[in-house]
Amino acid sequence: MAELHFYPTVQFDGDEEDPILENAGYSDEDYDFYYRDSNDIRHELKPSTGASSLACEDGSWDMNRDGLWLSKEIRFQYPNLLKGPSGILCRDASLGAAIIWTNSSLKQMGYILPDAVNSDHGDIGFHFEHYFQPGSIADDLSLKLILYVKNPAAVVQADEQFLMNESGVSLGVVDECDLNFKDNHAVFPVKQIHDKNSPLWYLDVGDWEDPEEDLFTEENLCLYLNTYYKDCPTLDNVQANPHLLITILSSAYFILYQKLDSNQLGRVINRENSFEPGSISEALSFLYGRMEADDKELFDTRKIECQMRAIQNTINGLIMYSLEKTSGKKRKESKANAK
Numbered sequence: 001m002a003e004l005h006f007y008p009t010v011q012f013d014g015d016e017e018d019p020i021l022e023n024a025g026y027s028d029e030d031y032d033f034y035y036r037d038s039n040d041i042r043h044e045l046k047p048s049t050g051a052s053s054l055a056c057e058d059g060s061w062d063m064n065r066d067g068l069w070l071s072k073e074i075r076f077q078y079p080n081l082l083k084g085p086s087g088i089l090c091r092d093a094s095l096g097a098a099i100i101w102t103n104s105s106l107k108q109m110g111y112i113l114p115d116a117v118n119s120d121h122g123d124i125g126f127h128f129e130h131y132f133q134p135g136s137i138a139d140d141l142s143l144k145l146i147l148y149v150k151n152p153a154a155v156v157q158a159d160e161q162f163l164m165n166e167s168g169v170s171l172g173v174v175d176e177c178d179l180n181f182k183d184n185h186a187v188f189p190v191k192q193i194h195d196k197n198s199p200l201w202y203l204d205v206g207d208w209e210d211p212e213e214d215l216f217t218e219e220n221l222c223l224y225l226n227t228y229y230k231d232c233p234t235l236d237n238v239q240a241n242p243h244l245l246i247t248i249l250s251s252a253y254f255i256l257y258q259k260l261d262s263n264q265l266g267r268v269i270n271r272e273n274s275f276e277p278g279s280i281s282e283a284l285s286f287l288y289g290r291m292e293a294d295d296k297e298l299f300d301t302r303k304i305e306c307q308m309r310a311i312q313n314t315i316n317g318l319i320m321y322s323l324e325k326t327s328g329k330k331r332k333e334s335k336a337n338a339k
Contacts, residue, residue, distance in 0.1 A: 007088075007162060007163060007164040008020070008087070008088045008162070008163060008164075008171075009088060009164075009170070009171050009172035010088060010147060010171060010172035010173070010174060011172055011173065012172070012173040012174055012175060012176055018172075018174075020081075020082065020086075020087060020088060021174065023078070023081045023086075024076045024077070024078050024079060024081045024082045024087075025075075025076055025077025025078045025081075025123070026074070026075070026076055026077075026174070027074070027075050027077070028072070028073065028074040028075070028174070028175060029072060029073045029074075030072075031070055031071070031072045031143070031177055032044075032070065032071045032072065033045040033046075033054050033068065033069065033070050034069045034071075035061055035066040035067060035068060035069060036066075036069065037060075037066070043060070043061065045061060045068075054068075054179060054181070063134070063137075063138070063181045064134055064135060064138070065134055066134065067131060067132050067133050067134045067136070068131070068132045068137070068141075069129070069130070069131050069132075070128070070129070070130055070132075070143075071127070071128060071129040071130075072099070072127075072128045072145070072175075073125060073126065073127045073128070074097065074125065074126050074145065074174065074175070075123060075124070075125040075126075076095075076123060076124050076125075077123045078122070078123070079095060079122070079123065079124045080122070082095060082147075084159070084160065085159045085160060085162075085163075087163075088147070088163065088164070088171045088172070089149055089153075089163055089164065089165070089171060090152070090153035090156055090157070090160045090163050090165050091153065091157065091160065092153035092154060092155060093149055093150075093151060093152050093153040093165060094149075094150045094151040095124070095147060095148075095149075095150060095171075096147070096148045096149065096150030097114060097126040097145065097146070097147055097148070097174075098111050098112060098113055098114075098145070098146055098148060099111065099112040099128055099130070099143055099144070099145050099146075100143070100144045100145075100146060101137075101141060101142065101143050101144075102141075102142040102144075103137040103138065103139075103140060103141055103142075104139075104140055104142070105137075105138045105139035105140050106137060106138055106139075108137075112128055112130045113128075114126040114127055114128050115127060115128065115129050137181075138181070139180070139181055140178070140179065140180050140181065141178075141179040141181070142176075142177070142178050142179075143175075143176065143177040143178075143179075144173050144175070144176050145173065145174050145175040145176075146170045146171070146172065146173050146174070147170070147171040147172055147174060148168055148169060148170050148171055149164055149165065149166060149167055149168065149169050149171065150167070151167065152165045152166060152167050153165055188223055188249060188252065189216070189217055189218040189221060189222045189223060190222070190223045190224075190225060191218070191222055191223070191224050191225070192224075192225050192226075192227050192232075192234060193224050193225070193226050193227070193228075194226065194227045194228050195226055195228055196228050198224070198226050198228070199226065200225075200226050200229050200231075200232060200248075201223065201224060201225050201226060201232075201248050201252075202223075202224050203221065203222070203223050203224070203251075203252045203255055204221065204222045204223075204224065205220075205221050205255065205256070205259060206219070206220045206221055206222075208220040208221070208280065211256075211259075211260060211264060211279060211280035211281040211284070212264070212267070212274070212275045212276060212279055212280075212281040212282075213276045213279055214276075214279060214280055215276070215278050215279055215280070216278060216279060216280045216282070216283040217278070220280065221256070221280070223248070223249075223252050225248070231244060233245035233248065238319075242319055242320065245319065246312065246315050246316050246319055247312070249315050249319075250308065250311045250312040250315045250316075251308075253284070253287060253311050253315065254307065254308050254311050256280065256284060257284060257307065257311070258304075260281075260284070264281065267281065267285075268281055268284050268285045268288060269285075269288060269299075269300065271285045271288065271289055272285075287311070287314060287315075290314055290317075290318065291310055291313075291314045292313070292314070292317075295309075295310035295313050295314055296310070298310040299311070
């Protein structure tokens with residue numbers, strides 16, 4: 001819902017530029033998202049669908065391990081046209097810009113001020129660069145870039161009485177960006193049963209026809225784990241026997257890959273963006289993207305034993321990393337409680 005103001009503001013519209021911004025020669029660059037690895041090498045993160053709205057080309061980025069860098073720049077070619085009765089602030093006031101960020105998952109928010117303000121030949125530019133530490137945000141991130149009154153005018157002229165002139169008050173939103181980091185592909189549709197006449201596990205692949213449209217959900221496929229067997233892995237005892245779960249999940253994914261025809265598998269390997277968000281093909285493409293280079297080479301041979309090994313190596317890495325992260329969190333909580 002749009003905010004109601006009793007003074008002039010600019011209003012973000014993804015399709016049509018605000019006339020005040022247009023007159024002031026407003027321009028901006030898209031957000032640049034990236035992370036730096038342990039060797040301080042920069043890796044670009046690009047928008048994608050499915051597991052997260054940002055992804056590294058080789059699938060190696062992990063928000064909880066690597067954190068997130070962002071940068072953005074906006075510029076006004078004629079900033080003086082933002083001032084006076086036809087603008088949004090008084091002639092003698094100064095303009096500020098800030099990014100307001102919100103992380104609804106952790107119920108927190110904050111702001112990012114520009115690290116550089118450049119003025120050249122009458123124009124003005126605001127450059128932002130910020131690093132979100134690992135663990136500082138989770139699941140989602142909303143960004144709103146606002147203009148505000150940085151320094152109010154000491155004297156408000158007669159034709160400016162209706163303009164906002166209080167320090168820190170927002171003069172409107174010029175850009176919005178919403179991100180989602182939830183890793184839905186790691187959640188394989190699973191049900192637990194207790195039946196002495198059934199095997200330890202089995203995969204029901206249903207009757208889906210088009211993996212590029214049919215969703216990676218229980219309606220189309222489901223992995224059944226039989227708790228009749230004492231060693232059956234469940235969400236509660238994964239840490240006690242992770243290797244059995246790795247074997248089962250690897251076999252289930254292998255069955256799904258084998259169900260694809262040659263053209264479908266080729267598009268999965270090429271990681272095309274034409275898949276329906278949340279579809280079976282997108283989930284399989286995501287898992288392929290998380291493979292190490294050597295495992296991708298194994299998988300691309302199309303040999304059954306090589307593909308199975310590549311899948312198992314990848315699932316092993318994902319699950320063991322998840323378990324280590326969970327154990328580390330529990331250790332920290334235990335120490336905190338001991339204090």
